[in-house]
Amino acid sequence: MKTNKIILFILSLLPLQMVYSQTENRADAICGTYRVESPVSDDVVKIKIYRATNGKYQGKFVWLSKPNNPDGTPRTDINNPDPKKRNRTADQIVAVWNLTYNDGEWVEGLIYDPTSGKTYGLKGKKAKNGKDMEMRYYIKKPIIGLTTTWVREN
Numbered sequence: 001m002k003t004n005k006i007i008l009f010i011l012s013l014l015p016l017q018m019v020y021s022q023t024e025n026r027a028d029a030i031c032g033t034y035r036v037e038s039p040v041s042d043d044v045v046k047i048k049i050y051r052a053t054n055g056k057y058q059g060k061f062v063w064l065s066k067p068n069n070p071d072g073t074p075r076t077d078i079n080n081p082d083p084k085k086r087n088r089t090a091d092q093i094v095a096v097w098n099l100t101y102n103d104g105e106w107v108e109g110l111i112y113d114p115t116s117g118k119t120y121g122l123k124g125k126k127a128k129n130g131k132d133m134e135m136r137y138y139i140k141k142p143i144i145g146l147t148t149t150w151v152r153e154n
Contacts, residue, residue: 018103027101029126030057034150041115044046046153057106058140060095079117090114096122111137 001152033048044062067090069075078089099109099122109122123142131152138145 026104026105027051027057030099030101030106030124030133033062033153034152035106035153036135037148038115039137039148040113045090045095045113047150049096049099050152052097055100056097057099058094061090061093062094064090064126077114077117079114081117099124124150 003023004132016104021099029047031051033046035049038043040088044065045061047059048080049057049059052058060093064075067075075091076086077090077093078086080086080088093112093114095112095114097110099106101127102108105123107123108120109124112119121138121142122135123138124133126132127149133152134147135143135150136145136147
């Protein structure tokens, strides 16, 4: 009798595991590499989004349309407010962090713009085509900002 209760209890947990797995799969749908055109300059970058060890999503630069300065030296993070980070190259920059999946959207993220040295709020959702992402950059509140499309490469 006790064994039957244990089996029933375990079986009752299976639907919860299935729901959790489905939510996790939907959350991971953001993972991949995106071509991103800067909304404030003619720069184009590729950002790889992945799940961080804390379960939130972050992204690194993996390609720049302009990797070098006019003199041929590699572009560095010269406008970073932290002087210790000003010599790092693009491949060392985590440009997106803290994105959390919530009810079909990725919210509460931050995006760093190395051109200006400023950090903005970021949220996003799948574009209507189901492949690309509509990402909203904002200052303090999402209502004050702009939306761009990140084109999925893989």
